[in-house]
Amino acid sequence: MDGKYAEVWKVAKYIAGLCCGVGSHAGGVIFYDEPIINSTALMRTSNGDVITQYDLHTLEEVSLIKIDLLSIEALDRMRACLDLLGEYGYINPMLPLKQRYEDTIGVYKIERDDPEMWKLIHEHKIESLFQMEQQSGIKGIAAVKPTTLEELATLNSVIRLMAPEKGAEQPVDKFARFKRNINEWYKEMDKWGVSKDKQKLLEPYLLESSGMCESQERFMSLVQLPECGGFGLAWADKLRKSVAKKNPAAFLELEKEFYQRMEEQNLDKNFCRYVWQVCVGASRGYGFNLSHTLGYSIIALQEMNLYSKFPSIFWDTANLIVDSGSMNLEDQFNDTEDEGDEESETKNTSADYGKIATAIGKMMARNVKFSLPNINESKFTFSPNVEENTIYCGFRGITRISNALIEEIIKNRPYASFDDFRSKVKTNVLQMTNLIKSGAFDCFGRREDIMEEFIKSISDQKKRITLQNMNMLCEKDLIPEELAFEKRVFNFNKYISKNFKKDGEITLNKVCLDFYLENFDDAKLYDYEINGDASTAKIKEKDWKKIYDVNMDAVRAWMKENHDEILNTLNNTLYMETYNKYAAGSLSKWEMDSLGFYYHDHELKGLRNDVYSVLNYSSIKDSDVARTITTDDGTEIDIYKISRIAGTVVDKNKDKGQVILLTPDGVVTVKVWKNQFAEMDKQISRTNADGKKTVIEKSWFQRGTKLIITGMKRDDTFIPKKYKSTTFPLFTKIEEMDDKGMITKYTTERVVID
Numbered sequence: 061m062d063g064k065y066a067e068v069w070k071v072a073k074y075i076a077g078l079c080c081g082v083g084s085h086a087g088g089v090i091f092y093d094e095p096i097i098n099s100t101a102l103m104r105t106s107n108g109d110v111i112t113q114y115d116l117h118t119l120e121e122v123s124l125i126k127i128d129l130l131s132i133e134a135l136d137r138m139r140a141c142l143d144l145l146g147e148y149g150y151i152n153p154m155l156p157l158k159q160r161y162e163d164t165i166g167v168y169k170i171e172r173d174d175p176e177m178w179k180l181i182h183e184h185k186i187e188s189l190f191q192m193e194q195q196s197g198i199k200g201i202a203a204v205k206p207t208t209l210e211e212l213a214t215l216n217s218v219i220r221l222m223a224p225e226k227g228a229e230q231p232v233d234k235f236a237r238f239k240r241n242i243n244e245w246y247k248e249m250d251k252w253g254v255s256k257d258k259q260k261l262l263e264p265y266l267l268e269s270s271g272m273c274e275s276q277e278r279f280m281s282l283v284q285l286p287e288c289g290g291f292g293l294a295w296a297d298k299l300r301k302s303v304a305k306k307n308p309a310a311f312l313e314l315e316k317e318f319y320q321r322m323e324e325q326n327l328d329k330n331f332c333r334y335v336w337q338v339c340v341g342a343s344r345g346y347g348f349n350l351s352h353t354l355g356y357s358i359i360a361l362q363e364m365n366l367y368s369k370f371p372s373i374f375w376d377t378a379n380l381i382v383d384s385g386s387m388n389l390e391d392q393f394n395d396t397e398d399e400g401d402e403e404s405e406t407k408n409t410s411a412d413y414g415k416i417a418t419a420i421g422k423m424m425a426r427n428v429k430f431s432l433p434n435i436n437e438s439k440f441t442f443s444p445n446v447e448e449n450t451i452y453c454g455f456r457g458i459t460r461i462s463n464a465l466i467e468e469i470i471k472n473r474p475y476a477s478f479d480d481f482r483s484k485v486k487t488n489v490l491q492m493t494n495l496i497k498s499g500a501f502d503c504f505g506r507r508e509d510i511m512e513e514f515i516k517s518i519s520d521q522k523k524r525i526t527l528q529n530m531n532m533l534c535e536k537d538l539i540p541e542e543l544a545f546e547k548r549v550f551n552f553n554k555y556i557s558k559n560f561k562k563d564g565e566i567t568l569n570k571v572c573l574d575f576y577l578e579n580f581d582d583a584k585l586y587d588y589e590i591n592g593d594a595s596t597a598k599i600k601e602k603d604w605k606k607i608y609d610v611n612m613d614a615v616r617a618w619m620k621e622n623h624d625e626i627l628n629t630l631n632n633t634l635y636m637e638t639y640n641k642y643a644a645g646s647l648s649k650w651e652m653d654s655l656g657f658y659y660h661d662h663e664l665k666g667l668r669n670d671v672y673s674v675l676n677y678s679s680i681k682d683s684d685v686a687r688t689i690t691t692d693d694g695t696e697i698d699i700y701k702i703s704r705i706a707g708t709v710v711d712k713n714k715d716k717g718q719v720i721l722l723t724p725d726g727v728v729t730v731k732v733w734k735n736q737f738a739e740m741d742k743q744i745s746r747t748n749a750d751g752k753k754t755v756i757e758k759s760w761f762q763r764g765t766k767l768i769i770t771g772m773k774r775d776d777t778f779i780p781k782k783y784k785s786t787t788f789p790l791f792t793k794i795e796e797m798d799d800k801g802m803i804t805k806y807t808t809e810r811v812v813i814d
Contacts (some may be wrong), residue, residue, distance in 0.1 A: 064696050082737050084111050089131035090119060095690045101763040110399070112246040134190040134359050134389050138165065141366045144444060161221055165593065169405070183237035186367045187379045187426065190360040191216055196232070198515045210268065212358040213350075217274035219390060222345035224337075231342060238270040245271030250336065253330035261287060266339070274299045274449070274605040276349045282335050287328065288322040299340070303347040303652075373444040377451050383410040383419035385644055386441040386456065405595035411457050411655030412764060414720030420657050421453070431728065432499030432651075432659050435457065435481060440466055452656040458498050459654050462492050478513065479502045489518060493642045497650035499659065507650070519638035519650050521631045525619050527612060529630070538626070543618060545579075549611045556604075566604055570595045574728050580607055584803050652764050656710045662724040664706050664766060664794070668801040671766060673788070674706045674723045680773040702786050705778060706768045712761045714741065719770070721763050721778075729775040730769060737761075756760035757811040762792055768792040 061069035084105045090112055099122040101113040112119065142160055144155030151164055161171070171177060180186055182205050184198060192201055196219040203345040206212040214235065221231035240244045248258050248271070265281055266273055273279050280296040282288055295314075302310035315336065323334045325369035354678065367375040381387055423430055429450040437445065441454035455466045465487065472484040478501050486520045487495070495501065498510050504510060522529060530550050533539055539547045552575055560567045566575055568585075570593050574736045576585070584603040589596045618627060645653070667674060707723035717737045719730040732740070740760045745753040760767065770788040771780040780790050796805035 067695065084109060085128065087131065087658075088116070089127050091125040091127065096124075114550075129483070132190075133382055134188075134363065135380045137188060137375075137378050138362060138366065140381045140387060141374050144374045144377060145366075145370060147376050148374075148444070149448065150374070165365050167358055167362075170207055170358075170361055170365045170371065174368065175207065177364050178205075180368060181206075181364060183293060183767060185372075186364060187376060187422070187428075188363075188383075190363055191356045192360060196220075198234075200232045203232055204239055209354075209357055209361055211270075212360060213353045214269045214272060214274055216356050216360075217348040218272055220346050220348050221274060221342050224341055225346075231274075235270060235272050235274075238272065242267075242270060244257075244649060248338070249334060252334040254334050255328070256333070258287065258328060258331040261285070273342055274348065275353060276303065276343065276347045278350075279343055279347070282339055283318070288324065288335050289318060289327065289330055291318075291321075300347065306346070313508050356422050371446050371449070373428075373446060373449050373451065376423065377442050377444040380419050380423055380442045380451060383415065383422065383443070384457070385415040386454065411656070412711065413457075414727060414729075415458055416655075417657040417710050417720070421722075421726055430659075432502065432655075433495075434503055435469065435495070435500045436503060438500070439470070453498075453655065455500075457655055458500075459494050459656075461494065465491060478510050489642060494654040495645070497654035499651070502587045507647065511639075515639045515643060516635055519631075519634045521634060521735050522627060525623055525626050525630065527616060527619070530612075531616065533630065535627070535632065538629060538633065540618070543615055544613055548575075548614070549579075549608065553604075554607050561601060565600050566601055568597050568599065573597050633803040649764070652708055652710070655697060657722065657764060660706075662722070664797070665724045666725075666799070666801040667706055667797065669706070669804075671802070672704065672706070674704045674768060677705050677728050677773070679725055679777065680705075682773050682775065684772070699783065700772045700781070702770060702772060702782060702788070704770050705769055707766070709761055709763055709765045709767060711743070711763065718777075721767065729777045730771075731774075731779055733780075736780065736790075739810065745811065746813055756813065760810070761792060766794040768794065 061072075090096070090100075096102070096112070100108055100119065103113050104110055112124075114122070114124075119612075129564060138161075139157075142151065142157075145164070146160060151160055153160075155163070181189055181192070181201055184201070187193075189197070189201075191197060197215075200215050200219045204211065204215050204218075206215055215232070218231050218235045223230050245266075246259060249262070254262075262548065265278055269275075269278070280300055281291075283291045283296050283299060284293065295317075298310070299314050301307070302314060306360045318332070318336055321327075322329065333504075334377070360531065363375070366378075384547075399574060420430065422755060429448070431445070431450045431452050434457055437443070438452045438454050440456050443452050443454060444450070445452055454461075455461050455469065468485050475481040481501070482492075492514060493511070496507060496514060499507060501507070501510050525533075531554065534547055534550065552572070556566050556568065556572055560569070560572070570680050573595060576582075576597075576599075584599050584607070585597045587596075587598045614664045643650070646660075646663070648658050648663045651657065651659050652663070680703045681701070685698045686700040687699050688696050689699060690696050705721070705723055707721035709719055710722045710727070711720040712718065713720075714737070717732045717734055719732055719737075721728045721730050742759040743755060744757050745755050747753050768791070769778065769780055769785065770782050770790050771778055773779075782788065782790050791808065794803055794805075794806050795807065796803070798804050
């Protein structure tokens, strides 16, 4: 900080300790035994809750006790699994929840020793094993291969420890080595010069953990040994706090006292140094307590039981429900039934499409069988098919499918066909097209055929062609050139009939009069008023009808002679207009439109990444520095390596400025700067002469938009960024791509309205 980042350090020292914001703990509870205002000031949050004005450390200083009530997803996973087991008859659903829990995975009833169960975690078969789902836990399981609750508990602590110095053996590797051969621990003590009698002294404390001093309780016990100075419990607790609170100054002071007593009491230096530097020192970066590690490991053991004692599809389904944010959301849907505009917010507002896409991606990567929604089988959320070992997607994640509609679908089952469904359940056009797009009717045939059938049914298909269809034929530009005059006559008749017909006569204004005189005999006209642009004349309605009918004879003859061809052309035109409005795109696009994820191939799977310099997100290094430049004043500035990623927008968070991008390789969170987010997210409209607005360009961050983003990876997010020398645009919107992976239509700038 005194070198390369000296300027940053200078500013940091000025602002360190300042309050930059206040927050309310979701589950923090303060205990007090006298009026609380004797100890701390109170305040109200924005939603009216009464909270203290002190943080947890200050609360401790004024003798108050703070306990956090934490909610962990592991409990949601177990609850979801228990609910599923009850629903499908594997446990008694009528029993109270506590009884179901105790009978199924109560701590005194769970299986602890089954080798096959432990083998499952060695092979990483159990999804989201509590506290072992991160890379450190996965690596720890692979290295140690625990076979007992005690070993798992020890591992739970060890994976949190840090190596004593850079390049030294990692604690988890050391634990694995000691577990495989306990003599390795004795060799370590020999290396430190610990005598055999002192080694015997340590066995009651460390042998059960294979020589690892991984918990706070263990090192607290060791420093209380007379051979280590005989420190009291209060001193040992101060040591614990210095580790738990990450207070290096307090730790160093206690270390000084430890060695001072060693000298004063003429204690065994080799033994004391081993205890302090190896046993206590292992926890210097972070120390875990036994109650935590054992409790955590029991939760993991309960999960192992749920996976191994019952069909594994239940545990996998429970994980998918929780990871997708679908737990207990059946009553939180938007019940809007109005079809509305395509971009209106008539959707399940509780559906987090980023979470759904991520959760499903994890399952598919583990080769868990997953099925699209099934109109006869699916439920509100994900559900298991035990016989086929498959997870069905639920209805709640389908765009515009409301709670009321889901209840109606389930109530009227079973359905024998698509037509049977339509006869039993009322839907609007967008609801039906999204059900079809999602694959809900795939059990009745090809999705494309079912969509074609539905689009035909709503596209106003004609059974025959008569003059009554003339207006539609004109609008669709289906009148041949040889009937151009008749088309003008038809439009003339429509205009005067709508605007100038009254009491059996038609009054022609100057424009209409000019057209009439140019093309028809004036013998039928009367009441001329010649007054420039205000000139008018009249004609009897029956006289004009005779003229009109004579001119339409050619149209009637054309319709009669070419009836089937005209009918097919018109119906195809009506069909394609309706299809393009509601159902354009591939199966993959349909799935993105309706579900927010791809069951089939990603739309950008074939993109020529080599041509467009697009990288797999996982291959990009975090904050990768390309080069460092030095300014005139000697300041060094890092120039980061710029990369490009491509994917489909599945969700966004305006408050956090986040865009969730589903790439062909997985889900990426893109963090966009506030002003930049607003610019790319706005919908651009033009105000018409009548005051109404026409949408010219929709948000680039709406679901389904395919983007290439230029930027850099930082932590677990991607930051849009470019330098003056960067040749790529910040955002590229992909509109069309050919079957060879080449982009044939794209844009890099928002529309500008003059």
